Structure formats: C-alpha cells, structure tokens
Amino acid sequence: xxxxxxxxxxxxxxxxxxxxxxxxxxxxxxxxxxxxxxxxxxxxxxxxxxxxxxxxxxxxxxxxxxxxxxxxxxxxxxxxxxxxxxxxxxxxxxxxxxxxxxxxxxxxxxxxxxxxxxxxxxxxxxxxxxxxxxxxxxxxxxxxxxxxxxxxxxxxxxxxxxxxxxxxxxxxxxxxxxxxxxxxxxxxxxxxxxxxxxxxxxxxxxxxxxxxxxxxxxxxxxxxxxxxxxxxxxxxxxxxxxxxxxxxxxxxxxxxxxxxxxxxxxxxxxxxxxxxxxxxxxxxxxxxxxxxxxxxxxxxxxxxxxxxxxxxxxxxxxxxxxxxxxxxxxxxxxxxxxxxxxxxxxxxxxxxxxxxxxxxxxxxxxxxxxxxxxxxxxxxxxxxxxxxxxxxxxxxxxxxxxxxxxx
Numbered sequence: 094x095x096x097x098x099x100x101x102x103x104x105x106x107x108x109x110x111x112x113x114x115x116x117x118x119x120x121x122x123x124x125x126x127x128x129x130x131x132x133x134x135x136x137x138x139x140x141x142x143x144x145x146x147x148x149x150x151x152x153x154x155x156x157x158x159x160x161x162x163x164x165x166x167x168x169x170x171x172x173x174x175x176x177x178x179x180x181x182x183x184x185x186x187x188x189x190x191x192x193x194x195x196x197x198x199x200x201x202x203x204x205x206x207x208x209x210x211x212x213x214x215x216x217x218x219x220x221x222x223x224x225x226x227x228x229x230x231x232x233x234x235x236x237x238x239x240x241x242x243x244x245x246x247x248x249x250x251x252x253x254x255x256x257x258x259x260x261x262x263x264x265x266x267x268x269x270x271x272x273x274x275x276x277x278x279x280x281x282x283x284x285x286x287x288x289x290x291x292x293x294x295x296x297x298x299x300x301x302x303x304x305x306x307x308x309x310x311x312x313x314x315x316x317x318x319x320x321x322x323x324x325x326x327x328x329x330x331x332x333x334x335x336x337x338x339x340x341x342x343x344x345x346x347x348x349x350x351x352x353x354x355x356x357x358x359x360x361x362x363x364x365x366x367x368x369x370x371x372x373x374x375x376x377x378x379x380x381x382x383x384x385x386x387x388x389x390x391x392x393x394x395x396x397x398x399x400x401x402x403x404x405x406x407x408x409x410x411x412x413x414x415x416x417x418x419x420x421x422x423x424x425x426x427x428x429x430x431x432x433x434x435x436x437x438x439x440x441x442x443x444x445x446x447x448x449x450x451x452x453x454x455x456x457x458x459x460x461x462x463x464x465x466x467x468x469x470x471x472x473x474x475x476x477x478x479x480x481x482x483x484x485x486x487x488x489x490x491x492x493x494x495x496x497x498x499x500x
Contacts, residue, residue, distance in 0.1 A: 118278060118306045118333075120211055120247055135160075135167070138272060139240065146267025146298040148238045157223075159237040163246055164217035177229030178262070183220040183251050196253055200284040200312030200341070208308040212249045212282045220250030220282070225260035225291075234263035234296075241279065241305070242271040252283040256291035256319075264293070268307075269300040276304035276332070283311040287319035289344065299327040299334070303359055309336040317344030323367070324352045330359035330390070337395060339368040342376035342405075353382040354473050357390035357420065366395025366425070371405035371435065378407035383473055384443075386413065386420030397427040400435025407436070413443035414472055416465070 135143070139162070140150040152158050157171035157180035166182045187193055203213050212218075221237050241248050256262045268279065279301070287293055301307060313321050321340060340349040351367040369378035380396045396409040413422035426439040446468055454464035 118308070120207075120278065122245075139242065142269050142272060142300075143238050143240065143267060146238070146269045146300045147265045147296070148236050148267045152236075154233055155236050156231045156233040157235040159221040159223070159235070160240070161219050161221070161238070161250065162240045163243050163248060164219055166219065169221065171235075175231070175233075177226040177260075178231060178235065179222065179224045179226075180235055181222045183222045183253055184218050186222040186253070193253070196255065196284060196286055198284075200286065200314050201282055201310050205310060208280050209282060209310050211247075212251055212280050212310075215247075215249035215280075218249065218251060220252040222253050223262070223264060224255040225257055225262045227257040227288075228259050229257075230261035231263060234265045234294075237264065237266045239266070239268045239279065239281065240270070241274055241277045241301075243277070244274050245277055246274075247278045247280070249280040250282065252281065253286075254284070254293065254295075255286045256288055256293045258288045259290040260288070261292045262294070264295050266295070266297045267300065268297070270302045270305060274305075275302050277302070278306040279308070281307075281309045281311075283309065283338075285311070285313040285321060287313065287315040287321050287347075289316045290318045291316075292320040292322075294322040294324075296324040297326070299325075299331070300329045301331045303330045303361075304332045306332050307334045307336075309338070311336070311338035313338065313340040313349065315340060315342050315344060315347040315349060317373075318346050319344060320348040320350075322350045322352075324354075325365070326354045327363070327365075328354075328356040330357075330361045331363070332360075333362040333364075335364045337364075337366050337368060337397075339370065340378070341370050341372060342378065343372050344376075345373045346375035346377075347373060348376075349378045351378075351380045351382075353380075353384075353394075355383070355392060355394070356385045356387070356469075356473070357392045358387040359390060360388070361390045361392075363390065364393040364395070366393070366397070368395075368397040368399070369407055370399040370401060371407060372401045374402055374404045376402065376405045376407075380407075380409045380411075382411040384411070384413040384422055384424075385416060385469060385472065386422045387416040389417075389419045391421045391423075393423045393425060395425045395427075396439065397429070398437045398439070399429045399431065400437050401431045403432055403434030405435045407438075409439035409441075411439075411441040412472075413441075414469070415443065415445045416469075 156175045160167040398407040424441040428437040
C-alpha cells in the first residue's frame with residue numbers, strides 16, 4: 094500500500110471518529126439545474142457582492158482569477174504577464190491531464206459521507222484547479238469566487254490545488270450568494286498538495302445567505318519542508334456550516350497553521366474546526382480560533398492534534414466571546430499522542446466582554462455599541478505569523494467592511 098492509499102484510509106477513519114453536528118440535509122430539496130451562463134462582464138450587483146468576500150472584479154493586484162456562477166465557469170485564467178501558474182476549471186483539467194488521477198480523491202476520501210458522494214456524482218461538477226510550477230514564487234494572490242445566483246440551488250464543486258516543489262502560492266477564495274437568493278446548499282471538496290519546500294497561503298471568506306447549508310470537506314497533504322497557512326473568515330449568518338479540514342504532515346519539518354475567525358449570529362449552527370496529523374520528524378502545527386457568538390447562534394469550535402512521530406510539536410489556542418445570553422459556544426480541543434516524543438498542548442477560554450473594558454472605553458467618549466464594536470474588532474485582529482502584509486491588509490479590509498454591517 095502506498096502512502097496516498099494509507100492517507101485515504103486515515104481520512105475515512107478520522108472523519109468517522111468525530112461526528113460533526115448539524116442537520117442531516119435532504120439534498121433533494123435543492124435544485125440541480127440552473128440557467129447556463131456565458132462569459133460576460135459581471136453585473137454590478139454580482140460584482141458588489143463578490144467584493145464583500147475579498148474578490149476584485151477588475152482583477153487588480155491578482156495573479157489570476159476563477160469565477161463560478163451557479164454551475165457555469167465565467168472566468169478561469171492567469172494574467173498574461175504571470176508565468177508558472179495554471180488556473181482552470183476542474184472538469185476541464187480532468188479531461189486534459191491524465192496524471193490528475195494520482196491526486197483526485199486522494200486527500201479526501203470519496204466515501205467520507207453522503208456529501209462527498211454527492212460531489213462525485215453531481216450532474217454539474219464544478220470547482221477550480223490551481224497549480225504553481227516548480228520554483229515559481231507568486232507575489233500576488235490568485236482569487237477564486239464560488240457564487241450562487243439561483244434560489245434553492247445545490248452547488249457542488251471539487252477544487253484541487255497543487256504547489257510544486259519550492260513554489261509559493263497565495264489564494265483568496267470568496268464564497269457568497271446573490272442578494273436575492275435566500276436559501277440553497279454548497280458542497281465544496283478541496284484537496285491541497287504541498288510539495289517539498291513549497292508554501293501555500295489560503296484565505297477563505299464565507300458570506301452566504303441566512304438559509305444556506307454549507308458542507309466543505311478539505312484535505313491537505315504536506316511534504317518535506319512544506320508549509321500550509323489557512324485563514325478562514327465567516328462573519329455572516331448561515332443556516333448551518335459543517336467543516337473540519339484535515340492536514341497530513343507526511344514530510345520532515347512540514348508546517349501547518351490554521352487561523353479561524355467566526356462571528357456567529359442569528360440562528361446559525363456552526364460546527365467548525367481543524368485537524369493536524371503529524372506523521373514525520375520535525376512536523377509543527379498551530380491552530381488559533383477567535384469565535385464570537387450573538388443572538389441565538391450555536392457554535393462548536395473543534396481542534397484535533399494527532400502526534401504520530403517523535404520530535405513533533407503542536408499547539409491549539411481557542412478563545413470565545415459571547416455577546417448575548419442566548420448564544421452558545423462549545424469548545425472541543427483534542428490532543429492525541431500515539432508515540433513518545435511528541436509535544437501537544439492547548440488552551441481554551443470562553444467568556445463575555447469585561448465590564449471594566451466597556452467602562453474604560455465609554456469614559457473616553459464612546460457609547461456602549463461603539464465600545465463593543467471596538468473590542469470585537471480587536472478580538473478579531475488577524476495577526477497571523479507568516480501571513481504576507483498584502484494579505485493582512487486584505488483580511489483587515491474585509492473585517493472592517495463586514496463588521497460595519499453586522500455590528
């Protein structure tokens with residue numbers, strides 16, 4: 094059995110171990126069909142909505158762009174002056190590259206659950222393929238937007254990202270719905286392959302409608318000296334979100350960092366977290382979560398560190414902030430040491446805003462709402478080690494834009 098087959102077995106076993114919360118969605122209630130869209134200039138309402146999840150419709154400061162509206166790929170290309178990166182639709186790549194079978198469904202098992210099975214059998218497969226060639230180090234990010242524009246649509250995508258040896262890739266992914274769309278479902282399979290010495294920074298921003306069901310399933314394979322940095326942001330209400338990305342650190346001195354920012358509100362049910370399996374000497378993992386609960390939101394914040402090899406180290410830090418008495422935050426940290434010589438640790442805290450903080454800010458001339466908003470923005474400050482400055486600015490811009498609306 095090769096290492097990819099072994100990882101497939103692990104993916105299934107680990108997924109089954111922790112039953113994620115959230116409704117068992119009947120996917121038959123959602124539409125499979127949507128109007129076929131042709132490539133065109135994005136309407137202003139679509140472009141404006143895309144901007145709220147970090148997408149630049151004019152492609153300024155981007156190495157490439159992928160935009161999928163419902164089941165139709167509107168744009169998939171790199172900038173002409175940018176060499177060494179491929180941006181295409183996954184179905185196109187499956188037909189074009191025979192070698193893709195060595196990656197397809199290897200980081201995520203196709204039989205993990207009914208949602209992965211639906212993604213495989215969906216009659217309108219979609220998703221993006223992004224690949225950097227060996228030694229190529231992109232300074233500008235590639236952007237990808239998965240957009241639902243039809244009421245009650247089920248959108249299923251399969252994304253594959255490959256960073257070849259000693260390459261560097263930054264991706265900003267924004268997922269959202271048209272302002273007139275109230276309900277639907279999104280299933281997103283994402284497989285990352287970080288080769289020897291490569292680095293991938295992946296920033297995902299979710300901005301769905303209140304009655305959308307969301308089921309991402311993500312697997313990451315990190316080889317020797319590779320680094321994967323994941324930033325996840327969700328500041329808008331959603332009916333239910335269930336995600337538990339897993340990184341497999343199979344190469345010596347591989348690294349993974351997960352940074353999660355959640356503002357749960359309304360009646361949202363959010364079951365979110367991340368998992369790292371450290372299977373090689375010198376592997377390191379860091380997980381940081383900042384969770385805010387408001388209204389009647391229920392949030393389960395998970396973290397799972399698995400040490401399978403000596404001389405590995407990982408830390409989990411989860412902090413929650415309750416802004417109402419009806420919101421709930423449940424922190425579930427797990428440490429699993431399978432051998433001597435692995436160093437795993439965690440800290441978790443959930444509480445409310447301290448009266449002393451509010452009183453101090455209000456004494457400086459702010460009212461209670463302004464003081465609360467300032468504290469929340471500071472709590473969500475994306476200080477992530479290793480995040481490039483231009484991406485920090487993008488994330489801060491999104492936080493400012495979103496927080497003005499939700500607070």
